Amino acid sequence: MVYIYFDYNAQKIQTSVNILTNLIRQLSQSDISPELEALYDQSMRDHIRPDENTFRQLLTSCSQKFSSVYAVFDALDECSESYQKEMLALFTHLQNSAYRLLISFRPHLYELRDKLESTQTLDVSAKDSDLRGYITTRLERKGNRSAHLKDRCTELAKNVDGM
Numbered sequence: 001m002v003y004i005y006f007d008y009n010a011q012k013i014q015t016s017v018n019i020l021t022n023l024i025r026q027l028s029q030s031d032i033s034p035e036l037e038a039l040y041d042q043s044m045r046d047h048i049r050p051d052e053n054t055f056r057q058l059l060t061s062c063s064q065k066f067s068s069v070y071a072v073f074d075a076l077d078e079c080s081e082s083y084q085k086e087m088l089a090l091f092t093h094l095q096n097s098a099y100r101l102l103i104s105f106r107p108h109l110y111e112l113r114d115k116l117e118s119t120q121t122l123d124v125s126a127k128d129s130d131l132r133g134y135i136t137t138r139l140e141r142k143g144n145r146s147a148h149l150k151d152r153c154t155e156l157a158k159n160v161d162g163m
Helices: 008-013 016-027 034-046 052-063 081-096 110-115 128-141 147-157
Strands: 002-005 069-074 099-103
Touching: 002 016, 016 052, 016 081, 034 052, 052 081, 069 081, 081 099, 081 110, 128 147
Parallel strands: 002 069, 069 099
Antiparallel strands: none
């Protein structure tokens, strides 16, 4: 299993090439393939970073030693809009390479869901009671004794609509 968490604060560096290299790194943790070593040696010798297509081919090659690879992409909505198209192309490539994908994003990004048309979707949302319980527990752990703060926070939780 490989995992990518998209972070709003790291949007500029979460390009498709950087995501690909991260996935390759995760797949190669215990066994560095001769292809990867050769690519590294060539890159160091020529002072040129391989292109995205080369990384895609290498990722496909790295995954062939496994019977199946599960890839989790969490918080895709935190990915920069300028890179989301690249990510969708990457997902298509991974699906064509027999990866099993789990992609999470907030429900307001319906256009992403539409672009992942061949993908089964599942809506997950929090219940109001779960949110109230979470907020109450967190406030208690932080030593809150203000009933007003607790009431205000739980009131705000009613407006999150399951997010």
